Structures are given as C-alpha cells and as structure tokens.
Amino acid sequence: MTQDTYINGVWDQGKGPSFDSISPSDGSIVNSFHGADTAQIEQAVSAAHNAFENWSLTPQDQRDTILKAYADALGKRKQAIADAISKDMGKPAWEALTEAGAMVAKVAGSMTAQTERAGSWTKEADFGALSLTHRPFGVMAVFGPFNFPGHLPNGHIVPALLAGNTIVFKPSELAPSVATLMIEAFEEAGLPTGCVNVVQGGRDTGQALLNADINGLLFTGSHHTGTAFHRHFAGRPDVMLALEMGGNNPLIVHKPEDVEQAAEVIFQSAFITTGQRCTCARRLILPTGEQGDAILNAVIAKIEAVKIGPWDGEDVYLGPLVSARAVEQAIAFQNERVELGGKLIKPLSDMVEGTGIVRPGIIDMTNAQRPPDEELFGPFLQVYREDDLDKAILIANDTRFGLSAGVITGNDEVWEYTQARLRVGILNRNRPTTGASGAMPFGGPGLSGNARPSAYYAADYCAWPQARQIG
Numbered sequence: 001m002t003q004d005t006y007i008n009g010v011w012d013q014g015k016g017p018s019f020d021s022i023s024p025s026d027g028s029i030v031n032s033f034h035g036a037d038t039a040q041i042e043q044a045v046s047a048a049h050n051a052f053e054n055w056s057l058t059p060q061d062q063r064d065t066i067l068k069a070y071a072d073a074l075g076k077r078k079q080a081i082a083d084a085i086s087k088d089m090g091k092p093a094w095e096a097l098t099e100a101g102a103m104v105a106k107v108a109g110s111m112t113a114q115t116e117r118a119g120s121w122t123k124e125a126d127f128g129a130l131s132l133t134h135r136p137f138g139v140m141a142v143f144g145p146f147n148f149p150g151h152l153p154n155g156h157i158v159p160a161l162l163a164g165n166t167i168v169f170k171p172s173e174l175a176p177s178v179a180t181l182m183i184e185a186f187e188e189a190g191l192p193t194g195c196v197n198v199v200q201g202g203r204d205t206g207q208a209l210l211n212a213d214i215n216g217l218l219f220t221g222s223h224h225t226g227t228a229f230h231r232h233f234a235g236r237p238d239v240m241l242a243l244e245m246g247g248n249n250p251l252i253v254h255k256p257e258d259v260e261q262a263a264e265v266i267f268q269s270a271f272i273t274t275g276q277r278c279t280c281a282r283r284l285i286l287p288t289g290e291q292g293d294a295i296l297n298a299v300i301a302k303i304e305a306v307k308i309g310p311w312d313g314e315d316v317y318l319g320p321l322v323s324a325r326a327v328e329q330a331i332a333f334q335n336e337r338v339e340l341g342g343k344l345i346k347p348l349s350d351m352v353e354g355t356g357i358v359r360p361g362i363i364d365m366t367n368a369q370r371p372p373d374e375e376l377f378g379p380f381l382q383v384y385r386e387d388d389l390d391k392a393i394l395i396a397n398d399t400r401f402g403l404s405a406g407v408i409t410g411n412d413e414v415w416e417y418t419q420a421r422l423r424v425g426i427l428n429r430n431r432p433t434t435g436a437s438g439a440m441p442f443g444g445p446g447l448s449g450n451a452r453p454s455a456y457y458a459a460d461y462c463a464w465p466q467a468r469q470i471g
Contacts, residue, residue: 035201
C-alpha cells in the first residue's frame, strides 16, 4: 500500500513529483514518496470540510475520549515513532524517544488548556444569563517542521481537533515518515474519516495547500517561510494564522555561582539537537576576565568531549544536522562572520562527507562588525564579551526576533533587573534556553511569531469565542 496521501481515510500514491527522504547519518535513502498534486490537495481539503460539521458538533467529552485513545495508540508506537524520526532527520535514538513521549503527553496538556482557555460557562445576570462558548474555525492546514517532525505538528493537530476543527497535514519533506504512524494511531483511536488528512511533498505541495479553501494555517518553521505565508494571506483576516518562526536567542552570563554549571547550561542551550531547536542560544554574552575565560574554556572542553555521530551510534549525544547541505550552510555562516572580523575560537569540525555530521563551533564577535540578524539552525555559537549589565541587555535585545533568552546568575537582583528588560516570550534563569513547558505558552514577539503562541495557548488560535446574552 502506497502511503503518500491519506484522504478521507484512504492511503494512495501521490500524483505529484517524487522525492526521497535521505538519512543525514549516512546519506542512504530512508523512504521514497510522491508529493500530492493540486487535485489531490483539493480532495483532501474537501474531505476535511465534509467531516467538519459532524466533528464540530460532536460533544466535547466524545472528542476528548477519541483523543485520549489517540494518546494510548501513540504510546504503543513510541519506539517505531522514534526510529522514524531518527532515520529521517538524524536525531539520536535517546532524544527521538523523548520526542515520541512528548507526543503522548501533548494530549493531556491540550485537554487541560482547552478546558481552561476555550471552554464554556453560563452565569446568571439581571436580565437572564450570560453564556460564553468557543467555536472551531473549520479546516486547518498544518505545516510540520523537520526538527520535531512528530511533536510540533502534533502540538497543532491535537488542540485543533479538540476544538472541533479538521486537518490537512503536510509533513516536512525532510522528515515525512512519522506521519504514517500518526495516522495509524488516529485510526486505532476511532477518529472519524476526513478529520485528519495527509499530503506529502515540498514547496509545490505547500503552495497548493495555501491556495486551497482552508480556514486556518498552523505553521512552525523559519521566518523566511513564515513571513512569506503572512504576505500570502494579506487582506485575509478570515484565515487564522498561527506562525512560530524561531529566534536569534541570547544568553547572558553575569555573576554566575559556578563555572562548570554555567558551562553546562550554555552547552545545552546552544548545542542540544545539534543546534536545531528554535529556542537554542545563538549569542552568548560573557563577562571579560578570568571567570569569562574559564567558562568559555569549559564549554570548549565539552564540545571536544561530546560524542557525535549517526543516530544509532553507541553513546552518541549529538546526531547529524538534517542534511549535508545544512552543514554547508553552517560553514558558510561561520565564514561570513570570520570575514566580518570575528575571531574563530573553535571551528566547526569533524565533518563526514555526504552526511550531516559536524562538531559544534564557537566564534568571538565582540570586536567584529555587526553580523546579519539571522538564525542559523546549527551548532554554532557567537560570543560577545561585556561586563556592563545594561550593555549586555542591549546586545541581547539587538535582534528582530524575540523567542527565547536565558540569564545565568546567582544574583537575585541581576535576575530581577534583566527579566524586566529582555524582550522575549520564553525566559529562563540558570536553565537552558531550550527548556519549555507544555503547561506554558510557547512563542515570542518580533519575527518569532504573529502573537499566536502555541503549547498551553494553542487553544486560543484553534477556536473563536461566542458571547451570548440570554433573556
């Protein structure tokens, strides 16, 4: 059975261009697919529209029961899901398994948010009663990213379904395989046909889906793509857009209590998932002098010691970037900053030809020209040395983005001062910038999004409020 498109409960072969999922661990072909053509995309959207009325009118407790069954079905497939993620995009086996677990946990968290942020209530008034409820938008297009190809689209799909919407899901063409397992879980859970549909493919598939009769677009990815989508829907306030677009995230170190602890937080912030998280620290602001030097040396020692390699390598902690091309882009990013006057402290190294394997690098940009304000999705950290806290905050805020930031300090006053001045949606103290809770909103201002944060706040963009006065 060909598993390219899943439309109204039936798998079929895509009629668009073929493409391969290439393992960045060794360059081998993992899976081959055919993208959906325009007619198939229109069929998928039509199937979602046809399923919408019944699903939206299904009582909330029944929708909840089906989504709970979906979580159970995902749990049975955790290992298969992890393997699919790892083979497609290179995430080490241990980390892919944590992503599969997060997919299971997403259901309970989304149900809580649905009740607390998008539920219904009625209360007495002088003339009768006031009543508030929430209604779904309709057909949501979900575009999945490659770095969390299961967890992040799942974080849109689950709250959208709980609210009564239906879905057309386009996975990332760089990590398409997990979608099949997600559909298996939905089928086992008893989700009505047409409520979730899948179309595989690249840019052409995505463009055709944007042009289709959708009621909302839920997207996680680069700001270049997200802002293009925003322009596409200019003058279309009837289409809900939820855009999560990454960041050029700063990490300030000021009066830390422990050098080794600070170095560990920096390492995890900058290099977990080989730098392929939108919350990874891209810019490190360190004090000058011996303490700053000691912290930097400790981070370099961690880079040199960490085990890198293929996703299934023994004791591998950092897997490859998503492709060999991603390594080329990281090297170009590094070289551009050297040309701007950056002092290369630890170059990207240990590349394996034809793969995404690369050891992290660090560059000091303190006395360099101001580089372009861009996010590199890779393990490369830019360092600035600054003792003055106000100047450190200015460096941190010198970005068009506003997703994540961190402050490493043992001083409560420093924390209070900085947290009130940093313009980000996710701010952590003495913890990695990548630490985010599903029980909290996920997003930030500027080019990091369009004020539609996900996670706990996903319920907000999956339903609209209906206020009622009853006489």
